[in-house]
Amino acid sequence: MKRPHASNDVRARALAAIDDGKSVAQVASFFRCDPSTVRRWIRRRTATGSAAAGTRAGRPPLIGPDQAAALRQQVAEQPDATLTQQCQTWQTATGTVVSLSTMSLTLRRLGITLKKRP
Secondary structure, three states: OOOOOOOHHHHHHHHHHHHOOOOHHHHHHHHOOOHHHHHHHHHHHHHHOOOOOOOOOOOOOOOOHHHHHHHHHHHHHOOOOOHHHHHHHHHHHHOOOOOHHHHHHHHHHHOOOOOOOO
16 A cells, blocks of 8 residues: 655755755664655755645646536535436536546535434
8 A cells, every 4th residue: 555645844944954965874864764855855846946846747737626516506405306307407507527437526525414414
C-alpha cells in the first residue's frame, strides 16, 4: 500500500534541517522517508521556490464540488428516488451522463444517504 504524501510542514522542517547542515541521509532517517525523496524536495524548492506538494494527477469529477448544492437540492426534491432515477434526473438537469457508481460515490462523499426510512 502506498504511503500518503508528506505534509507541507514535514517538507519544510526537513528542508530547514538540510539548510542547518544536516546530511540528506540524516534528515531522511529522522523523517522516515527515502533519501531520494529529500533530494526531490530540494530539487523542487530550487526549481520553484517552494517544496509544497503539487496537485495530484487525475480526471476531474463528473459531479464537481461546485455542483454539490444542485445535487443536494435534487435529492431533497426526490428523496424516495432510487440511485438509477437520481442518475436520470441528473442527466436531464445537466446533460451529464453519470454511472451508478459515480452517483453513489458522490452522494457518499457529500454525506447524503438514500435510505427510505430513518
